[in-house]
Amino acid sequence: MPFSDTLLFRFGIIADPQYAAIAPNAAMDRYYTNSLAKLAEAIEVFNGEELSFVMTLGDVIDGIWESFDDILPVYEKLRHENLFLLGNHDFAVPAQHLASVSARVGLPSPYYAFSCRGWRFVVLNGNEVSTSAPPEGHPYRELAAERLAALAATGAINAHRWNASLSDEQFAWLAAQLDAAGAARERVIVMNHYPVYPPNEHDMWDRERIIDLISGHDNAVAYFCGHNHVGNYGKTGGCHFVNFKGMVDTETENTFAIVEVFEGRLEIRGFGREESRTLAL
Template identity: 75%
Template sequence: MSSTALPLFRFGIIADPQYAAIPPHAAMDRYYANSLAKLAEAIEVFNGEELSFVMTLGDVIDRSFKSFDDILPVYERLRHEALFLLGNHDFSVSAGHLSEIPARLGMPSPYYSFRRHGWRFVVLDGNEISTFAPPEGHPHRALAAKMLADLQARGERNAHPWNGALSDEQFAWLGDEIAGAAAVGEKVIVMNHYPVYPAGEHDMWDCDHIVALLAAHDNVVAYLNGHNHAGNYGKVGACHFVNFKGVVDTETENAFAIVELHPDHMEIRGFGREESRTLVY
C-alpha cells in the first residue's frame, strides 16, 4: 500500500440521536428510545478503529434534561474522545436548564475550535440567535423573533422556529478562525448542527452569509452538519457541504460515519443508512 493510501487521521460522526424515553412517532419514522442501542452499536464500530475523536452533530436528546442521564453514560463506553455541538432539540428542556446544556455535554463553550494533526476544526453554535436557546428576556431571543418574522414575510423556505442564526460576534470569530488557520497553513473543517447548503427548509436563517464566507477561503475544505435527517450534499467553491443522516430515524437501521482525511481528499465511510463518499480538495 502506498503512503498516499493511508489517511493522515480519522474521526467518527454521529448525527441526531434525539433520544427520549417516549413512544415512537411512526408517521415521522422516529424511534427515540431506540437511539440508545444504535449509539452503542456505533460505539462498538468506532472502538474497533483508530480515531482521533468522535463528534456528535447535535440533538443528543429529543426532550427533557433527564434524557441526558440515560444517553451520556453510553458515550462512556467510547475509547476515543467524545465531542459535542449544540442542536435545537438539546434545548427542549425546562427554562431553568437552558444555560446548563453546554456544561452537561462537557463542552468548553457553546462554540469553539480545536486542532488535530495540523488541521483546524471550527465548531459553531447555530442556536445562538433563536427563539428557544437564549434565556427568557435575552436580546438574542428578541432578535431571533424579528429575523424569523422577516423571513416569514418574505416566504423563505427556512423560515421555521426550529432554525437559528449566528450572532455578529460568532460570525466574526468564524472569519478570524479561518484566516488564522490560513496564516499557519491549516486546512479547516467547520461543524454545525444546521445545514447552510444546498438550500432547504432546515437551513440556518443566515445561510447565504455563511456560505459566502466559507466559499471565499480555499483552506475551508468541508462543512459537516446534521438537523435534516434525510441527509444532503453540495459544493460551493472549494468547500464540500455534507449533511449526515439522523440516527433517530427508522426502527432498526443505524446511520453514522468514519471520516478519513488524506492530503488531497476526504473519504467518508458510511454505515447503515449513511452514504459513503470520496470528496477531493
C-alpha cells in the same frame, strides 16, 4: 507534484440521536428510545478503529432534561475523545435548564475550535440566536424573533422556528478562525448542527452570509452538519457541504460514519443508512 495518499487521521461522526424515553413518532419515522442501542452499536464500531475523536452533530436528546442521564453513560464507553455540539432539540428542555445545557455535555464553550495534525475544526453554536435556546429574557430571543419575521416576509423556505442563526460576534469569530487557519496553513472543516447548503427548509436563517464567508476561504474544504434527518450533499466555492442522516430515524436501521483524512481527499465511510463518499480536495 501529486498529493500523498497517506492516511493522516480519521474520526467518527454521529448525527441526531435525539434520545428520549417516549413513544415513537411513526409519522416521522422516529424511534427515540432505540437510539441508545444504535449509539452503543456505533461506539462498538468506533472502538474497533483508531480514531482521533468522535463528534456528535447535535440533538443528543429530544427535549427531556433527564434523558442526558440515560444517554451520556453510553458515550462513556467510547475509548476515543468524545466531542459534542448542540442542536435545537437539546434546548427544548424546561426553561430553568437552558443555561446549563452546554455544561451538561461538557462543552468547553458553546462554540470552539481545535487543531488535529495540521487541520482545524471550527465548531459552531448554531442555536445562538434562536427562539428556543437563549434563556428567557435574553436579547438574542428578541433578535431571533425579528430575524425570523424578516425572513418569513421574503417567503424563504427556511423561515421556521426550528432553525436559527449566528450572532454577529460568533460570525466574526468564525471569520477570524478561517483567517488564522489560513495563516497557519491549516485546512478547515466547519461543524454545525444546521445545514446551509444546498438550499433546504432546514437551513440556518443566515445561510447566505455563512456560505459567502466559507466560500471566500480556499482552506475551508468541508462543512459537516445534521438537523435534516434525510441527509443532503452539495458543493460550492470548493467546499463540500455534507448533511449526515439522523440516527433517531427508522426502527432498526442505524446511521453513522468514519471520516478518513488524506492530503488530497476525505473518504466518508458510511454505516447503515449513511452514504459513503469520496470528497476530492
